[in-house]
Amino acid sequence: MLNILPKEIRLVREKYRLSMAQFGTMVGAPATSVKRWEEDVKPQERFFFQIILVLGLIENPDEIFFDLGRQGIKLNKKHWDGFANLVKGASNSLAVAKEAGLPEPEINSALVSGINGLLALITGAFAAKNSLGTRIYPALASKIANLLK
């Protein structure tokens, strides 16, 4: 995964017409970092996990919903779907436009909003769990805590 990460980032940015700054806002890093990652510079661990999470959310937000649920991080499905639909809608719009031979729609802002919303929900659910003292798989807890702080 680490080897293909620069390519993955570039492909996603190109597909959704995301600027380096926009991709950076989703992973909490400046545009210059995104540029370096695309040039094969290895991201720091906390960025690495957040990049993986963001790429996963873009590809299939519902999978992440259930993966987190299996580890005890329960999220409000209605809220999740609200933001996930922005992400899925972006992908669907591109596919439909391509099929109909229409110009590509401007969906990058919607995608960024959707991803940021999903990340906020994950953070919120995680914080709520912690404040209640609920036990969470420790390795996952530390990774999520790191990548979302």
Added chain:
Amino acid sequence: MPEIKLREPDINLIPLIRECNNDELDNLIGYITKKGSVSSQIQTTKVYQKYNPEHVKYADEITAEIQKFGGNTIANIMRCGKGVFYKEIVCDVADKLKVNYNKKQDIDFIEQQILLKVLEKSWEKMSIDEKEALLKGIMADTKNINGYREFPMAILQSAIIAGGGYVSYRLSLIVANAIARTTLQRGVSFATSAALSRWVTIFAGTVGWGITALWALFDVSGPAYRVTVPCVLHIAMLRQLYMLKNNMVEPIKGGEVNV
């Protein structure tokens, strides 16, 4: 193509689950979809919504869901949305229980050691009558029960080897039945004669207690174990059942149970 991404080729799980009938899969579905448990993806699949309770129609989705319970979010994303191979889940449970095994050993051996560990934990709570029933059900010529203050691990290991599959199946049935009663408030309802069923039920309470005591080891490690541990214990029983069936041996006629 399954609606939940399947990790293939998982020779220790996929063929077994595909072989099972609806009754045999019913408790697995129970563990995965139990109300109040962690969220289950299988209930959102079209095939489940269309065919439930015909579990054989979505056997691969059941396998995929179990595989995904063994992973974590980041690792699953890195595996392109797939979970882990089943043996990793079994070894993980064995590690937590401090079972003596080697990862290179066959999965049925590791599963047997897990079952014995559960029984060992339950042994101290068993009455003399229960201990006697357990040992006589496995080794009909058992005498002098008072001699077994400690869990007779070595004797049971020998009985498993000598028992040609019956002993393993019976032990796995005791544990699978107990975890089903503890977790789902129902036992296993297939492939048992009336005598075997009665014998298995004797231990439901004490083995259930042993399992409850073991939960403490898993609770700190994550809620996914609430699903994977019962699944591992049930699948261990299914594997023993199909080993007998595939050797053309009828499990419910496998010797008399002396209780």
